Amino acid sequence: MPSVLVAMSGGVDSSVAACLLQEQGYEVLGSHLSLVHLDGVEHGCCGPSARRDAAATARIAGFPFEICDLSDEFEQRVIADFISEHASGRTPNPCARCNGEIKFGAFLRRADALGIDLVATGHYVRAVRDGRGSWQLLRGADRAKDQSYMLHMLGQRELSRSLFPVGGFVKTDTRAIAERFGLPAATKPDSQELCFAPAGDAGGFVRNHAGSLVREGGEVVDPGGRVLAEHDGTFAFTVGQRRGLGVATGAPVYVTEVDATANRVVVGPLELLTKRGLVADRVSWVAGGPPDDGPFEAEVRIRYRGGDVPAVVSPGADATIEVEFRSPQRSVAPGQSVVIYDRDRLLGGARIVHTFR
Numbered sequence: 124m125p126s127v128l129v130a131m132s133g134g135v136d137s138s139v140a141a142c143l144l145q146e147q148g149y150e151v152l153g154s155h156l157s158l159v160h161l162d163g164v165e166h167g168c169c170g171p172s173a174r175r176d177a178a179a180t181a182r183i184a185g186f187p188f189e190i191c192d193l194s195d196e197f198e199q200r201v202i203a204d205f206i207s208e209h210a211s212g213r214t215p216n217p218c219a220r221c222n223g224e225i226k227f228g229a230f231l232r233r234a235d236a237l238g239i240d241l242v243a244t245g246h247y248v249r250a251v252r253d254g255r256g257s258w259q260l261l262r263g264a265d266r267a268k269d270q271s272y273m274l275h276m277l278g279q280r281e282l283s284r285s286l287f288p289v290g291g292f293v294k295t296d297t298r299a300i301a302e303r304f305g306l307p308a309a310t311k312p313d314s315q316e317l318c319f320a321p322a323g324d325a326g327g328f329v330r331n332h333a334g335s336l337v338r339e340g341g342e343v344v345d346p347g348g349r350v351l352a353e354h355d356g357t358f359a360f361t362v363g364q365r366r367g368l369g370v371a372t373g374a375p376v377y378v379t380e381v382d383a384t385a386n387r388v389v390v391g392p393l394e395l396l397t398k399r400g401l402v403a404d405r406v407s408w409v410a411g412g413p414p415d416d417g418p419f420e421a422e423v424r425i426r427y428r429g430g431d432v433p434a435v436v437s438p439g440a441d442a443t444i445e446v447e448f449r450s451p452q453r454s455v456a457p458g459q460s461v462v463i464y465d466r467d468r469l470l471g472g473a474r475i476v477h478t479f480r
Contacts, residue, residue, distance in 0.1 A: 125240035126150040127286060128233065130226055131180065131188075133173030135301050135308040136245030138180040140288040142304045144243060151186040152239065153177060158197040158225065159319045176307050183305060193229050200224035202319060206333045209358040212383030213458025216474075217317060223276035231284065243286040246270045248469075250282045250290075258282035260409050260469045265293040272427050275462045275472025276407045329358045341386040343370055346379070346395065357383045363396055363454025377454075398455045399480055400447035401425075403473035406438075413438045414470060422464045423448075425455050425475070436463055444473055451480075 129141040131153045145151045155177040161170065174190065181188035201221050208215035226244060234242050247263030248271045258279050263269040277285070289297050301309035320328040329336055336358050343352040352369040354360070359367070364378040368390055377396055380389035413419070416438065422431035423446055433449040446461055455478045462472040 124148040124150060126152070126238075127241040127243050128230070128237065128239045129153050129243045130230055130245075131155050131177040132245070132314075133176035133180075133308060133311075134245065134314060135298060135306070135311055136247070136289050138177070138245070138306050138308045139297050139300050139304070140243055140245040140286075141180060141186065142184045142306065143288045143300070144286065145184045145186050149241075151184075152237070153181040153186055153188040154191045154230070154233070155188070156225070156230065157190055157192045158194055158201075158221075160194060161321065176311070179307050180304075191230075191233055193225055193233075196229040197221070197225055197319075200228070202332070206329065206336070208458050209329060209333070209336055210383060211458075212357055212381040213475075214361040214381075214456045215458050216460050217319075219273045219276065219460050219472075221318075222273055227274075227277055227281045227285065231281065234284075241284050241286055243288060245289055246274060246287050247292075247294075248274055248287050248290045250285060250287055257410060261290075262464075262467045262469070264291045268294050271464075271469045272424055272460065272462045272472075275409075275460060275469060278407060278409060279411055282409070326359045329356070333358075338386050341388070343368060343388045343390060345372075345376075346389060346391045351390065354388060357381050357386060357388055360388045362456040381457075393453070396453040396455075397451040397480070398448075398453075398478040399451050400434075400445065401455055401461060401475050401478045402443065402445050403461050403475050404441070404443045406442040406444050406471060406473040408471035409469055410471075413444075414465070421470060422466075424462045424464070425452060426459060431464060442473075443476075 127144055127149045129151055131137045131141055141151055141153050155174050178188050201217050204220050205215045205217045231242055247265055247268040249261040251259050253259055262271045298309055316323040317325055337356045339355050341354040342350050343354055344350050360378050360381050362378050376390040378388055379391045379395045418435050418437040421436050423434045424431055435447045437445040457475050457477055459475050460472050461475050463470040
């Protein structure tokens, strides 16, 4: 059987993935990714207890285990991009960035360096080959836990060397399997926080690590330019945000625009959030290219836990696309991902750059 390097966060999904592969006869090496150094702070997938749980799973199942320090790559590829996106007035998607650059980038290179055939994770997605031998990426069987949105950047090279052992299960089945193996993570709650920002305080992280983005005297204005409040950095705002604006207008208002260059945030009524479409860059296609050279019909998703939206997708030059929604959508945030589907099959995805009405 092939050898496989399994990314083990210490959570139930990756623990079960590793144990199932061991049970199926793969030559497993468990690998806990050390991405940030938090000086012993307990935090999601990156704290001491996560490392202990991952190591305990390896001991129980009887396969070797390592701790792989990818903190330099994470700093250069994920943290730097997170700060750069905020500096440009966009709302970054660091989890998707981490998957593309670290878990299926640097981690694959780690497998190469060790002479290991495959990598595996605990993501809820499915990878299958079609009749022509091409790899397809499908949503996870558990639609409530599907993580395909966060893996839209994977292509043929990555999928040909990746295994997703829990992608065909619902979460309750995964926990039942963990109990069967006697794993410490069987009842462990899911972690949904940013691994590099304890308590999920992304704004606090920016203040501590990117002081140049803290700029006093910023303005919060209405659509006509009237100043309603002041702020100390546009990084604290995202399109669609309602809470924490520091304004009282007598009626609900939402962030409709973030202008980092001018250090200005525009707020307005809900109807101003409605957009007819978007333009996106950094496009990647699972098949290596779009399904059609011209415009095509698809469903798109503009936020991780959002719904699927019928749209017309038009591929452009320089890895860009234009997406026109069949019905206008609210809170389309530049910097977030737009992901394209044909029913359960993921076609590709991109970074939202700007929107149009």
